[in-house]
Amino acid sequence: MGAATMRLQAHRLACARGERQLFSDLNFELQSGEALWLKGGNGSGKTSLLRLLCGLGRPLAGEVRWNGRPIQQLREDYHRQLIYCGHASAVKDDLSAWENVATASTLSGTACSREQAVVALVSVGLGSAADLPARALSQGQRRRVALARLAIDPLPPLLLLDEPFVALDQTAVQSLCRTLNRHLASGGMLIYTTHQAQALQARRLEQFDLDRLLPC
Secondary structure (H helix, E strand, O other): OOHHHOEEEEEEEEEEEOOEEEEEEEEEEEEOOEEEEEEOOOOOOHHHHHHHHOOOOOOOEEEEEEOOEEHHHHOHHHHOOEEEEOOOOOOOOOOEHHHHHHHHHHHOOOOOOHHHHHHHHHHOOOHHHOOOEHHHOOHHHHHHHHHHHHHOOOOOOEEEEEOOOOOOOHHHHHHHHHHHHHHHHOOOEEEEEOOOOOOOOOOEEEEEEHHHOOOO
């Protein structure tokens, strides 16, 4: 994975939604094998922060840096280093569940066969739905299709996951935790939000509570 030099930094980030400032002067650094658990109530800015970190939003102030360089300078090179799984899963209605998994994996640079995609869907409890068109799936099932991408190796270094354990049964939660732990053990990095405490094994697991950040 070439993780020895990896470093993600948030430098004095500020973010607003409409007229309301969510947070300001936010700083942290994450390195290889480390995880960051973002906490906070609804509306605290967790999803907005994840979108800033993956380059889908622009901060009011500050910058996100990957290995010391602002991500705006890296563009597609940075995007190839991450997977972002948000609330609105990027699942295409016209494709089957397995085709969505295989397509997402291939677009990120990892070839994926039908067999591999089906095994990945089994890991999130959707093996029986592999051939169903995505339009026939519930929102919870569509989210599982998006998460199944995480079971296709090799993963990029940085995972940004918004409530990844929602809509998963206990077996699927345990399977996802094993996947995330393997990723961290191999030097990958993880930033995630969840209201469900999970035993993830990181070299360093930091907890960041956005409710405690008072905007200036």
